[in-house]
Amino acid sequence: MIVEPQQARVVIPGTVRFLLLAFLAVVVSITSTATASEPNADSTLLETQQVEPVTSLVAQDFKYDNGERIELFWVPSVDDRLVDGLVTGYEVYRTVNEGDPQRLAILPPGANTFRDEAAEIDSVYSYYITTLAEETSAKSVATEPMTSEREWLNRDRGYLFLIAFVIAAAVIFFVETAKRGKKLFIRKIAGLEAIDDAVGRATEMGRPVLFVPGIHDMDDVQTLAALTILGRVSRTIADYDSKIFMPVSRSLVMTAARETIKSSYMAAGRPDAYNDDMVNYVTDEQFGYVASVDGLIVREKPATIFLLGAFFAESLILAETGNSVGAIQIAGTARPAQLPFFIAACDFTLIGEELFAASAYLSDEPKQLGSLKGQDVGKGIAMFFVIAGTVAATISYAWDIGPVNDVLDWLNQVFSSN
Amino acid sequence: MRREIPLLITAIAGVVFVVQYFIPHSPFNHLDGWFSDWFSIVQACAIVLGSLNLLMISSQKIARKKEGWGYAVVIIVSFFLITIIGFAGGEEFRDVGTGFDWLYNYTYVPLSSTMYAILAFFVASASYRAFRARNAEATLLLLAAFFVMLGRVPIGDLLTMWMPEGFRMSNLATWIMDFPQTAGQRAIMIGIALGLVSTSLRVILGIERSHLGGE
The missing domain is CATH 1.20.5 (Single alpha-helices involved in coiled-coils or other helix-helix interfaces)
Incomplete structure (x- = not known):
C-alpha cells in the first residue's frame, strides 16, 4: 500500500503552533530591541564624550595675605545642570614650576571657585580644571603661569585703622590731660551710684550678695569689666562685713575673681574674712549653670544681685528668678539683644558702654576718667558721620546729585571696610 | 614683679x-x-x-x-558617671550610640531644654511688669510692643485688612523693627564699640588693672 503523500504530512497541533509563534515573537522582539538599543548606546557615549569643560578660568593672587593663597574663579561647564546634567564634579589641578600636575581637590557640581591655601611665594603656578562626567572628562584651558605675593599691610582695613587711631589718640590725649590735673566732668550713672546702697541693704537684711559675671571667659572684655566692678563691690562688702556668693561658669574666671576679691578684702584690712569658697565653679554648660544659680537664688534669697558681663538666653531666667525673691538687681551687658530683658526685670541696668565705663567711674582716678572723655570724641565723630550720611543719602535719593552721590559712596567705602 | x-x-x-x-x-x-x-x-x-x-x-x-546636701550628691554622682562613661568610650566617645551619647541626648539635652523652656513664662511675667503704662516712656514701649506683637500674628492683618496695602499691622510692625528699633540698637552698638576700644586701651596701657586683683 502506497501511502499518500498527503497522509505523510506532519500535523502540528494548535497549541504547539501557538507556542512556536509565541517563541518566534519573543526572539524577534529581543533581536529588534537589541538592534534598536545599539544606536542609543552610541548616542549616550557621544554625549558623555562631549561634556564641555569649564570656561573663563582665572587665577589671581589673594589680596592682602602672606603669599600663601591663590584664588580660582571659573564659569561651570554648560553641562553642569540640575536637570539632565552630565557633570559629576570637578577636579582642580595645579602645576608647580612647570612640573607634573598635582590634583588639589575634587569639587561637587556647581562649584565655581576654589582657594589654593598652600602656595609659596617663590614658585610659579598654573591651574586647570577637569570636568568629570560618568564615563569621560574634559580639561579646561590652563591659566597663565603666575606667582603669589605677600603684602605688609592690609589696605582694605586702612580706614578702620585711621578711625581706631583717631579714637585711640583721643583717649591717650585725655588720659594725659587728666594726669596733669584738669578736672573732667563725668555724668552720673545711676546703676553704679546704687552699688553702695545695694550692698548696704544686703547687710541690713542679713542676706548675702550674689555676683554673676556672665558666662564668657576671661578673653571677653565684658567679663573683664565685670571683674573690675567686682573689685569695688567686694571692697564694700568687706567694709560692711556682708557676705558674697559668686558661682562662675569658667575656671579662669574663678581664679581671677578670687584674686580680685582677695585683694579687696586685703585693701579693706580684713584678709581673715576672705574665703576661697566665696567663688565657686559650677559648669561650663549654659543651662546647667543657670539651673545652679537659680537654685542658689531660691535657697539663699540674696538681697542684692549683680548680673554683669556677657549674657545670652539665661539673662531673663536669672533676672526674673532674682526678682521673684525680692532682690535689688543691678545688671549690665554689652549684648544689645539681652538689654531689654535686664531693663524689664532689674532695678538698674548698665547699658553697653556704661558697663565698660564702670571701672573708670568707680575708681575716680583721673587717668581712667580721661579715657572716658576720649570715648566721647569717638561719639562726636560717629554723630557727625551719622548725620552727614543721613543727609547725603536723603539728597542722593531725592535729587541724585553727582557730588553728593560721590560723598555717599565714599562714606559707604569707609564704614563698610572690614 | x-x-x-x-x-x-x-x-x-x-x-x-x-x-x-x-x-x-x-x-x-x-x-x-x-x-x-x-x-x-x-x-x-x-x-x-x-x-x-x-x-x-x-x-x-x-x-x-x-x-540641700542631696543636690551635692547628685552633682558628684553625675560628675563621675559622665566622666567614667566618657573615658570608657575611648576616642570615639562622642559617636552615635555610645553611652556618652545616650546620656547626653537623653539626660542633658532634655534638662537643658527644660531650663530654656522656662524662658517663655519669664518673658510673660517680665513683659507684664515692663509694659505697665507708668509714664510716657513706658507707654511708648507698651504701644510699640503691642503693635509689633499684633503685627507678627495673622490676626493683626485680619483686623486691619480694610486699610490700604502697606498700612496694615504687619507693615507697621516691620517699620517699627526696621527703623526706630534698628536706630536705637545701632546707637547702643556704637557706644559699646567705643567702650570696648577705650577699655582695651586702658588694659593694654596698664591703666586698668583691677582684673589682676584690685588696685
Missing part, C-alpha cells in the same frame, strides 16, 4: 592682636592663631581647677550635712 609681669603679658598680647589684624605678613598672620591656641591650652588646664573646686565644695556640703 607679681604685678608687672602680668601687665607686660597683657600689653604684649593686646598689641599683638591689634597688629595682626592690619598686617597679613608672616609672622604676624600666625600670631592670632598661636595666642588663641595658647589660651585654649591654659583654659583646658584650668578646667581641672574648676572640677576640683566643684568636687571639693560638694563634698564639704555632704560632709557637713549642709542644707
